[in-house]
């Protein structure tokens with residue numbers, strides 16, 4: 001097969017607003033390195049990390065909620081998730097589903113033709129558990145908002161599924177993140193888990209994956225999305241910020257505390273969700289879409305014997321676990337919309353507006 005040499009791609013030219021994302025129709029198709037595979041992209045899921053990297057929200061200079069606009073206070077030394085500068089031009093997009101069409105010189109050519117989804121965690125494969133030697137697909141190297149992309153063959157997970165490419169592109173980032181949070185908090189069938197932002201990509205993953213572990217799940221989300229989150233298995237739903245969280249919990253599940261809070265929202269609601277943790281409870285966090293700076297009463301942390309865990313860089317086993325859950329039908333995709341790649345600005349505007357449940361995907 002003759003491979004194309006130029007392709008369509010969404011190219012990020014620097015930190016800032018949506019105007020930093022340019023649609024190009026003559027971008028070079030990447031060449032796989034020795035241990036890489038070249039993937040023909042079928043679909044690529046959207047994630048907040050794209051928005052955060054573009055806008056520079058990860059910088060300590062930014063203290064506000066994620067808005068999707070550029071920020072004036074971004075520090076040029078720490079604008080990425082890893083706390084270091086990234087280089088431009090950059091193709092973002094972590095959640096690829098596609099087909100391997102070529103391989104590097106050290107990769108078994110029998111992989112050509114396999115259908116894969118991508119694991120976003122780029123590793124030093126001689127030291128794969130070392131979190132200091134990681135990068136993210138679409139941040140430290142080009143990702144999937146294009147017709148073709150390359151990644152190490154160990155980041156391309158073969159998948160056998162009846163789901164469409166767009167459906168499969170909803171899983172990788174959100175579901176591995178959610179499973180990592182639940183693993184860090186040792187969630188099991190005895191737990192009652194409160195999930196913030198339960199209508200979002202990570203939130204809907206947390207609901208399904210906590211239910212898979214046998215836990216009882218209470219979600220928090222905007223009222224108009226409650227029905228769709230209940231359909232994913234949540235036992236009860238609460239508003240984004242109830243006036244009195246403990247009495248709202250008592251009313252809906254018969255108890256005013258939970259054993260685990262799985263939080264990706266942070267912001268003003270933080271103290272209220274910490275206050276409903278039972279003695280010995282666990283708080284696990286992977287995001288702060290409503291604001292990274294929160295009020296913590298240290299007496300609550302130590303007098304109630306709480307455990308706090310953050311979760312970002314994941315062990316490689318979690319990606320493999322997620323593939324097995326998809327193949328066994330234990331988790332289902334929550335695909336709210338698909339946009340063509342050339343309508344990327346429209347797609348990201350809808351993603352930021354957050355009227356949807358689950359995820360939005362682009363197809364090249």
Ligand SMILES: NC(=O)c1ccc[n+]([C@@H]2O[C@H](COP(=O)([O-])OP(=O)(O)OC[C@H]3O[C@@H](n4cnc5c(N)ncnc54)[C@H](OP(=O)(O)O)[C@@H]3O)[C@@H](O)[C@H]2O)c1
Nearest residue numbers: 048177197199200201202221222264286287288289290312
């Ligand atoms: N650490 C990691 O590796 C990692 C990986 C993935 C994501 N994340 C982070 O996790 C966060 C969520 O990601 P996601 O992909 O799940 O996002 P998402 O799909 O955009 O969903 C976030 C949800 O949070 C709720 N929300 C949004 N703004 C809010 C606000 N100001 N106050 C209260 N609730 C708000 C919305 O629900 P309602 O409209 O229903 O209230 C929305 O559905 C982001 O900050 C993202 O960067 C981190």
